[in-house]
Amino acid sequence: MQGYDEAMLSFLQYLQLEKNYSDYTIDYYRQDINEFLLFISEQAINGLHMVSYFDARLYLTKLYSKNLAKKSIARKTSCLRSFYKWMMREEMVDENPFTMVALPKKEQKLPQFLYEEEIVQLLASIPETTLGQRNLALIELLYATGMRVSECCGLQIKDIHFALETILVHGKGKKDRYIPFGKYAANALHKYMNGARKELMKKAEHDYVFVNSRGEPITPRGIRHILKQTIEHACVDGKLYPHMLRHSFATHLLNNGADMRSVQELLGHENLSSTQIYTHITKDQLQKVYQSSHPRA
Structure with a gap:
C-alpha cells in the first residue's frame, strides 16, 4: 500500500497547490481514495494500474449496496475519475477505468433558505x-x-x-x-x-x-x-x-x-x-x- 499512499499524497498536493481546493474538499478526496484503496486490497488487485473497467463497475455496485445517497456516490466516482486522470498525466497508469462509468443522476432538490x-x-x-x-x-x-x-x-x-x-x-x-x-x-x-x-x-x-x-x-x-x-x-x-x-x-x-x-x-x-x-x-x-x-x- 506504500506506493498507493505516495500517489494519493502527490495527488492531494496537486489539488491544494494547483487547483486551490479547500482543506474541507481535500479531506473528502482523501477519504474517498482511502476507501477505494481498501477495496483494491480486499480484491487482491496488484496495483492501481491493474484496475479495470469491470473493477470500477464492481466498486460502484458496492457503493450502491451501502444505500448511500446518489450525491455521495457521484462525488466518490468523480473523485476517482479525477485521481486516475491525474495519474495518466503523470504517466503512472495507462488508462482511466472510471472514464466510462456513468455518474448517478443527482436528485434535484430546491436549495434551503431562510425567509x-x-x-x-x-x-x-x-x-x-x-x-x-x-x-x-x-x-x-x-x-x-x-x-x-x-x-x-x-x-x-x-x-x-x-x-x-x-x-x-x-x-x-x-x-x-x-x-x-x-x-x-x-x-x-x-x-x-x-x-x-x-x-x-x-x-x-x-x-x-x-x-x-x-x-x-x-x-x-x-x-x-x-x-x-x-x-x-x-x-x-x-x-x-x-x-x-x-x-x-x-x-x-x-x-x-x-x-x-x-x-x-x-x-x-x-x-x-x-x-x-x-x-x-x-x-x-x-x-x-x-x-x-x-x-x-
Missing part, C-alpha cells in the same frame, strides 16, 4: 456579548455577501474596504471577486473589529478577520457550531448551516429583481447553470405574482 423575516429574527436574537458581537458580524457578512464558508474563514483585514463597502473575496481556483456589502454588515463589522476582536486577540497576532474564543482563525467547523447555537437560541424552526445563508442571499436578490448574471458574478459561479437553481419562487413571491396578475385573484 427575510426569519433572517431578522435570527439576527435580533444574538446577545450583546463579546462572542455575540463576533457572531452578529459573521452572520451579517455571510448573508450580505453570499460568501462560501471557506472564503469567509480566509478573509483578512486588508480584504475589507469600508470606504467602498466592498470585500475582496478569494474564491475557488484562485479566482478573486469583489462583493459589496450594506450598512448593517458594515456596522456589525466595525463594532466587532474595534471591540470584540481586539478582546479575543489579546494573546494572538494575525490578520484573519474572524477568530474563535482563543483568538485563532476560525474554521468551517467553528462557523457551523456558531450557526447551530444561534438558531437554537433564536427558536427558529429547522437547522441552519453556512450554505443556507448563501442560498438565502441569492434567493432574496432574485426575488427582489436582481438579474441572473449579476447574481452569478456575486456568487462566484463559473457557469450560469449553477446559479439557475435559485430561480425557484418563494411562497410569498408566488402569492404576490398571483394577486397582481390573475384577473380573478
Whole structure:
C-alpha cells in the first residue's frame, strides 16, 4: 500500500497547490481514495494500474449496496475519475477505468433558505456579548455577501474596504471577486473589529478577520457550531448551516429583481447553470405574482 499512499499524497498536493481546493474538499478526496484503496486490497488487485473497467463497475455496485445517497456516490466516482486522470498525466497508469462509468443522476432538490423575516429574527436574537458581537458580524457578512464558508474563514483585514463597502473575496481556483456589502454588515463589522476582536486577540497576532474564543482563525467547523447555537437560541424552526445563508442571499436578490448574471458574478459561479437553481419562487413571491396578475385573484 506504500506506493498507493505516495500517489494519493502527490495527488492531494496537486489539488491544494494547483487547483486551490479547500482543506474541507481535500479531506473528502482523501477519504474517498482511502476507501477505494481498501477495496483494491480486499480484491487482491496488484496495483492501481491493474484496475479495470469491470473493477470500477464492481466498486460502484458496492457503493450502491451501502444505500448511500446518489450525491455521495457521484462525488466518490468523480473523485476517482479525477485521481486516475491525474495519474495518466503523470504517466503512472495507462488508462482511466472510471472514464466510462456513468455518474448517478443527482436528485434535484430546491436549495434551503431562510425567509427575510426569519433572517431578522435570527439576527435580533444574538446577545450583546463579546462572542455575540463576533457572531452578529459573521452572520451579517455571510448573508450580505453570499460568501462560501471557506472564503469567509480566509478573509483578512486588508480584504475589507469600508470606504467602498466592498470585500475582496478569494474564491475557488484562485479566482478573486469583489462583493459589496450594506450598512448593517458594515456596522456589525466595525463594532466587532474595534471591540470584540481586539478582546479575543489579546494573546494572538494575525490578520484573519474572524477568530474563535482563543483568538485563532476560525474554521468551517467553528462557523457551523456558531450557526447551530444561534438558531437554537433564536427558536427558529429547522437547522441552519453556512450554505443556507448563501442560498438565502441569492434567493432574496432574485426575488427582489436582481438579474441572473449579476447574481452569478456575486456568487462566484463559473457557469450560469449553477446559479439557475435559485430561480425557484418563494411562497410569498408566488402569492404576490398571483394577486397582481390573475384577473380573478
